[in-house]
Amino acid sequence: MNDGVKSVALVGIGGYGNAYVKELLDRQLAGGIKFVAAVDPAPQRCEHLSEIRDRGIPLFASLEDFSRRGRADLVILATPIQLHCEQACLAMDLGSHVLCEKPLGAHPEQIRRMVEARDRNRRQLAIGYQWSFSPEIQQLKRDISAGRFGRPKRLRTGVYWPRDEKYYRRCPWAGRQRDGDDRLVLDSPANNACAHQLHNMFFVLGKAADRSDWPTTVTAELYRAYAIQNYDTVALRCRTEQGATALFIASHATQHKRDLVFRYEFEDAIVHYGQFDDCIVAEPRNGSRINYGSPPLGDLSHKLSEVLQSIRSAQPVACGPEAAGAQTACVYAAQQSMPNIIDFPGDLVVVEGAPGERRRYVTDLEKTLDQCYEQFSLPSELGIAWSGPGAEVAVTGPFPAGDSAASGCVAPKG
Numbered sequence: 001m002n003d004g005v006k007s008v009a010l011v012g013i014g015g016y017g018n019a020y021v022k023e024l025l026d027r028q029l030a031g032g033i034k035f036v037a038a039v040d041p042a043p044q045r046c047e048h049l050s051e052i053r054d055r056g057i058p059l060f061a062s063l064e065d066f067s068r069r070g071r072a073d074l075v076i077l078a079t080p081i082q083l084h085c086e087q088a089c090l091a092m093d094l095g096s097h098v099l100c101e102k103p104l105g106a107h108p109e110q111i112r113r114m115v116e117a118r119d120r121n122r123r124q125l126a127i128g129y130q131w132s133f134s135p136e137i138q139q140l141k142r143d144i145s146a147g148r149f150g151r152p153k154r155l156r157t158g159v160y161w162p163r164d165e166k167y168y169r170r171c172p173w174a175g176r177q178r179d180g181d182d183r184l185v186l187d188s189p190a191n192n193a194c195a196h197q198l199h200n201m202f203f204v205l206g207k208a209a210d211r212s213d214w215p216t217t218v219t220a221e222l223y224r225a226y227a228i229q230n231y232d233t234v235a236l237r238c239r240t241e242q243g244a245t246a247l248f249i250a251s252h253a254t255q256h257k258r259d260l261v262f263r264y265e266f267e268d269a270i271v272h273y274g275q276f277d278d279c280i281v282a283e284p285r286n287g288s289r290i291n292y293g294s295p296p297l298g299d300l301s302h303k304l305s306e307v308l309q310s311i312r313s314a315q316p317v318a319c320g321p322e323a324a325g326a327q328t329a330c331v332y333a334a335q336q337s338m339p340n341i342i343d344f345p346g347d348l349v350v351v352e353g354a355p356g357e358r359r360r361y362v363t364d365l366e367k368t369l370d371q372c373y374e375q376f377s378l379p380s381e382l383g384i385a386w387s388g389p390g391a392e393v394a395v396t397g398p399f400p401a402g403d404s405a406a407s408g409c410v411a412p413k414g
Contacts, residue, residue, distance in 0.1 A: 014045025
């Protein structure tokens with residue numbers, strides 16, 4: 001039994017929440033925790049609903065409903081982006097620790113609110129970027145922080161994960177800047193499916209175990225092939241507090257899938273992923289090679305165990321709002337950099353598949369994005385006909401070192 005956490009409530013039991021349901025049911029069966037509540041306004045989306053009912057686990061339509069009838073030591077949020085801040089703050093105000101799935105949110109002000117709620121209630125608040133809790137990434141981060149590779153210079157990340165129309169119909173806020181209630185979402189590759197990969201560049205450069213390096217300027221180019229409110233393709237470049245430059249390229253509109261690749265350049269080493277059997281490998285100038293292994297992106301069990309241990313030991317979590325907030329600040333600045341999304345030319349967009357499951361891809365998009373990755377450039381800098389430049393946006397912060405992390409931010413109406 002975990003001395004710090006004896007009871008857990010899960011908010012959001014459909015979608016990714018299904019994985020948490022299974023994990024919590026297994027842990028309860030093993031005697032590790034008590035799964036005291038499942039919260040979801042539409043519980044029928046849960047693949048394990050019958051088992052939840054068979055075990056007598058109470059179901060609630062909202063976190064507020066649960067709070068009137070019970071409490072939990074830990075509340076896990078596997079809910080839409082636009083609800084993260086409000087639900088995390090409510091849960092902490094009710095006395096619970098919180099594990100909130102990524103990303104932290106959609107607006108820099110939400111970082112402040114969540115930190116204030118955490119500190120006011122003396123609770124733990126973790127943001128669920130799996131890699132940040134993994135031994136492999138944490139060892140890499142320690143080596144970088146210790147100066148083993150010298151000063152960080154350029155970091156680049158690329159990931160192509162094609163999606164179809166069904167992906168954008170899976171929920172009402174998919175692909176949107178704002179939901180039907182006018183709440184800011186900023187759903188996109190950079191703030192959802194590929195948020196891990198953007199966050200990781202900031203996280204590994206953090207000078208403390210629970211901190212990230214912070215973006216100071218962001219220039220972004222945002223494009224779409226799908227009939228959505230926000231973008232399905234992004235190329236952005238930012239400067240960080242430590243003077244490094246980071247390039248992030250991601251798309252849901254390529255013809256072929258290409259899993260994560262990255263190349264982090266330091267004064268005295270290059271760190272790769274996706275080049276050596278999906279392991280993180282550092283190659284210092286002395287000709288040696290350091291293999292950090294392959295952190296599993298979907299290792300929910302290890303992440304949860306690390307959070308439980310942090311609560312029990314009263315030590316800072318590996319990835320809290322101070323670490324996860326850098327990605328939130330970057331994504332928000334990217335929207336300001338290019339508030340008007342550019343549509344790919346219709347004659348370059350190929351539509352294939354059966355109605356309802358059609359997918360779109362842009363002719364030669366992979367070739368263009370590969371060129372951007374290799375040349376550390378944005379599409380407009382290569383003179384691509386369909387491209388357009390974004391403005392350079394200064395990012396206030398970092399949070400919470402200054403008192404003006406979110407000052408002057410105006411949520412885009414989109």
